[in-house]
Amino acid sequence: MPRLPRAARSAGFRFALLHTLVFVALVAVIGLTAEALVTHALKRQARARIESEAAELFTQYRERGPEHLRKLVSARFAMRENRLHYAILGRDGQVATGDPVLAQASRDEAGPGGSVVHEIGRKPYDTMLAAVRPLSDGSLLVAAIDLDSVEDVEDVVSGAFYVVLAMSLALGLGTGLLLSRTLLNRLDAVTRTAEAINAGDLSRRIARTGSGDDFDRLSATLNLMLDRICALMESVRQVSNDVAHDLRTPLARLRQTLEDARRHSGTMADYDAAVAKAMVEADGLLATFSALLRIAQIEAGARRSAFQAVDLTDTIQTVCEAYAPTIEDGGRPFAVALAPGITVEGDRELLTQLFANLLENAIGHTPAGTGIRVELERSDDGRFGHASVSDAGPGIPTPEREKVFRRFYRLEQSRTTPGNGLGLSMAAAIADLHQTRMSLSDNRPGLRVGLDFRLGG
């Protein structure tokens, strides 16, 4: 099969072609109908005219006799006016008086004593409509009218029809090609971008015309999708880098401890101490791994299907009670103000961990004696539960605030404090699972971690 040009193979062109064919068929139907109607009307007119002509002559014949009729017929024949023809045919069927072309008229189709109107002559041109009346002596009176004009009209109508047909065909195909070329150009932009991305250039995006049409909206959606994919890929890359980097250090320490024990331990007590130290390192690594797994599971979102109504007030209360002695023993003022009976759809175990992580974060990153405050209140319209954990410690500088949610991210000042840099990442993942955004703000002084829980309804 020969290859068609691309524009002709496009969906746009096929639609245009189909459209054109339907249009042409419609034009054909209209043309043929118009022709039939016009021809029919003209023939009826001609028939009425010739019948009345014949009737008038027949009246003359009846009132004034055959001789008078013969004179009239030969006079009218001599005048040859108005496309009309007259003749009297003898009993032998030959033209006795008048126009010889009417010899073809016959009485065959007429009943005895009846008159008849029929077409004579060569088709499709030179046809006539002849009215035949039998006379009492057995001869026939024939009056006929040329149908040239009807044929002319037929020619004009069908001529016009063919012109219109050709024009609509050309117009349809032209529009189709133009339309498909335009669509192809727009689609090509998408295809080219996809090909570039396949080839590895992930930063490519589909150019937009700014017209806001279907294509523009599609391009915008595809671009958003690409952005999202890129962000996810970047975060996966980031996480694997972080994991590799952050687990190297404790693994190296573990190896060092073991090697040291092998080279320098002299007594069982030395070995015992070395093994204990190695176990602490290994436990730390395992804790980091399980925290990473947990974050990954939380982010996967499967837990959401097990959500149920959780008393948030009670959950936070329990966490605060658990931490109160530790916080107070550190000489820290601890204020807890919880509005009663706030319930959210969620996972109690995870929400417990969320607030525990926030409290541990506050305890771990502020000096002893720094106050900590936990609040939960209902918004004025009752649609949100605002929870917050705030401290009066050193806080987090504004440019660092978003970064602390990243796995393993630790502020320079926190490098020496215990922790694996996963506490806030996990808290953020849990908040995210509950469709709650965690926000960090300046508590002047200190850090305020805020959470807006959407309440039921």
Add this chain to the structure above:
Amino acid sequence: MKVLVIEDDGEMARFISRGLREQGHVVDQANSGRDGLFHAAGGTYDVLIVDRMLPGLDGLGLVKTLRAAEVQTPVLFLTTMAGIGDRVAGLEAGGDDYLVKPFAFVELLARVHALGRRRPVVQADTVLRAANLEMDLISRKVRRGGREIDLQPREFRLLEYLLRNAGRVVTRTMLLEQVWEFHFDPRTNIVETHISRLRSKVDKGFEPELIETVRGTGYLLRATFA
């Protein structure tokens, strides 16, 4: 105690069996789900230690089958999955406790002891006692040597758990799970501070000292005194 360890990882099974035998328990081993089910179905064990991931029949299916056959032997699930929903699934299948690998042996031992003790605990006691300490579960009052001790609700729950497990070591993790429903490991020493507060109320100024620290493991509330 008679313990059945259903575990397909040979190294892990040996580690558990050796440790339990050292503590004077009788240990049998099964290395597949079907084998384990065959042994456990007799109902002659005091505790079953069941790995979640087993060849043939997995741990969940095994325990469901046992429970359907009305074998009520306490089950401790072991798993490498730090999955959040796994614990709930294990308990729903009929497991009694849940331990995530890797674990310290003392943690396993404490839990096996707690489970092994569980069966006769159908006692309908309304008062728990240890030495001259009395806990009334109905009026929620605690007395020691005739003097009433005022406890906060969470402290009451902590003491109650220690009393119910009197004479057995309970680990920090067990306390976190049972008293505060914390199913994760907090970095802060919240258990220690609570115990120390409880001690200052329950033990300070009284003899003998009831709440004992078991180094590297957890706590022990003495049941009997010589």
